[in-house]
């Protein structure tokens with residue numbers, strides 16, 4: 001397993017990164033990116049910490065040596081439970097910001113192992129050995145990985161091959177004896193800039209006409225022709241006093257552009273087998289939404305805890321409407337954690353790999369996303385207007401100004417002006433800042449927008465069972481086959 005220092009050194013490899021109009025020569029020393037890079041070492045630091053070691057390291061029966069638990073292929077409900085626990089705990093250690101450099105990559109590796117295994121058997125291809133070799137390389141070198149799934153997509157009502165510009169979905173432009181050449185861009189790729197390997201998989205089901213878009217592969221981050229344009233959104237703050245979270249931690253998404261990138265054959269995992277693009281996209285998401293539901297609880301705990309503290313600071317903790325809001329925030333947190341535990345407890349085995357319960361995982365992610373803005377509203381309501389009207393750190397640092405304003409910021413007995421202001425700053429950072437807006441959009445769209453969870457639930461759950469039950473109760477004949485809603 002690598003140390004944090006070894007991980008950081010591995011990022012100094014000449015990768016092509018652009019940020020705010022400039023080429024970034026070294027992401028580990030760049031004023032903005034060095035903060036992200038340091039934050040992401042949490043996955044490596046947790047593995048070294050005796051308190052976390054039992055959760056973070058596992059004696060792997062496949063490899064015969066201790067490995068990072070992220071790479072441990074889940075075979076049982078306990079494996080899924082422990083993986084979820086590690087994701088939650090490392091996110092909590094980073095004050096609710098999931099590191100996402102091993103979590104998402106292993107989600108994709110598990111999906112690739114399953115789908116190429118099924119594909120090889122069904123249509124006589126030979127991709128599984130390549131995926132297995134690549135998986136072992138990532139595991140044994142303890143690599144950081146990003147997953148580029150979401151394409152640029154252009155007109156959402158059209159398929160990849162129907163777009164007015166052919167590169168709006170990543171596609172194969174040339175097939176060579178020793179590999180393929182790909183072109184196009186993937187959008188919103190979290191932490192590709194800080195990964196060793198970029199895993200690329202399809203974002204949707206394809207038809208035969210889309211065969212050139214049915215590609216999956218992996219490339220190192222310094223591959224010629226690969227450019228990552230980093231987004232500055234969400235983490236622009238610099239003052240720890242004003243923005244205690246977003247000034248210290250950050251996640252970075254990129255537009256990840258493949259400009260005629262050559263991918264050697266041993267790194268190609270799908271090249272035109274369009275019937276398997278959909279299953280691969282969906283299987284990845286089945287793991288990834290479970291990861292998502294596992295990393296959400298710490299931010300919900302922060303919202304609940306901040307609301308409880310603000311209620312106390314403002315002297316309204318006993319008010320009926322406040323207790324109602326705190327109860328709802330508590331139930332929201334437990335809805336997500338409870339559904340995630342239940343999803344781990346009832347997996348489906350595919351190719352000997354435990355896939356978390358699909359319906360429960362999607363309900364967990366949906367409930368989180370659907371409830372997020374309501375939770376933010378309740379926290380803002382309890383905290384009051386000081387969240388956005390308070391003085392700045394610069395005012396606070398000048399003794400004469402501080403003496404002038406501090407008495408007016410105090411709350412209930414026990415809450416002096418500084419304590420209450422620091423709490424309001426935390427709430428602003430979470431709920432009413434550049435970061436706050438980023439988190440709201442993340443809640444809705446990351447791991448797939450709300451409608452995709454509904455679609456998945458209706459695809460996986462046979463509503464016909466309930467229809468048959470209702471038909472019986474009404475004295476009607478049992479409906480034939482799956483219900484109309486499930487067939488759509």
Ligand SMILES: Cc1cc2nc3c(=O)[nH]c(=O)nc-3n(C[C@H](O)[C@H](O)[C@H](O)COP(=O)(O)OP(=O)(O)OC[C@H]3O[C@@H](n4cnc5c(N)ncnc54)[C@H](O)[C@@H]3O)c2cc1C
Nearest residue numbers: 147148149150156157188189190442445446447448449451
């Ligand atoms: C913070 C963040 C991090 C992310 N990290 C990653 C990552 O690491 N890797 C990755 O691959 N992706 C990542 N994503 C991408 C994420 O999965 C997508 O944002 C999400 O799937 C929505 O896609 P979109 O942004 O293109 O929005 P759209 O798909 O355009 O959605 C906008 C609206 O259009 C609707 N819509 C879309 N298509 C149709 C249609 N055909 N018919 C009817 N309605 C439609 C949607 O339901 C939604 O209401 C990330 C996103 C965010 C916000």
